Amino acid sequence: MSISYLWDITIPMLQGAKTTILLFLLVILLSIPLGFLVTLMMNSRVKPVSWLAHGYVYVMRGTPLLLQLLFFCFGLPMLPVIGEYLVLDRFAAAGLAFILNYAAYFAEIFRGGLLAVDKGQYEAAQVLGLSRWQTLTRIIMPQMFRVALPAVSNESITLVKDTALLYAVSVPELLHFAYTAVNRDFTIVPFVVAGVVYLLMILGLTVLFKALERKFKFE
Incomplete structure (x- = not known):
């Protein structure tokens, strides 16, 4: 095994890692505010709204993410009447599944x-005369996010690893290029390189969230 071989297999995997990182950022930026909105709906005094939110959470958490990926990528176009209008780019469909799941x-x-x-x-x-919106944004949300931050950190790290599921719906990401190299060269070295790339991405996330926790005086 030479340095040139490692370089040759690493470059395509880094290209695939761009897709991994893009999906991660997309999911984090959209699923966190959507999740907070669902939380508010779950706590709504309007029962149908609360039931709808609880049902959504139950379904998305109760079924495998891989099943949801397959449904959004291959199942939506098969729906009667509206299926032809729901044909999405493979990455877009997978991204939608990830966002709704997370x-x-x-x-x-x-x-x-x-x-x-x-x-x-x-x-x-x-007592201070704050409105419900002021109470939520100025008092409740800051405290809630401090408590939730460690769990958000853990879920974000899980998301990095879950992006490997894109391989199952033929979206070329990091694992796709690693598996291609393994089949071509009959060596497990590409899997090791892919593992190192994942570990480096997770290390970066871990350092970031540790810094955020220190900022909010968790340590």
Whole structure:
């Protein structure tokens, strides 16, 4: 095994890692606010809204992410009547599945964060004459996010690893190029290189979230 061989297999995998990182950023940027919205819906006083949100979370957390990926990539176009209008680019379909799946998990994380906020905070906000929106944005949300941050960190790291599922729907990402090299060269070295790339991405995330935790005085 030469340095040139390692270089030759690493370059395509780094190209695939761009897809991995793009999906990660897309999911994080969209699923976190969507998850918080679902959390608010779950706590809504309007029962149909609350039931709908709870049902959504139950379905998305109760079925495998791989099944959801296959449904969005291959199942949507097969729906009667509307299927022809739901044909999406493979990456877009996979991204939609990831966003909806992770939004459900983030919704549960944020719900736990809300439950951890002392009820006296709400009463104090009422005494100060704050509106419900001011109470939520200025008092409740900052405390909720501090509590939820470690769980969000863990879920984000899981997301990096879950992006490998793109391989199952033929989206060329990091694992795709590693597996191609293994089949071509009959060696496990590309798998080792892919593992190192994943570990480096997760190391970067870990350092970032540790810094955020220190900022919010977790340590």
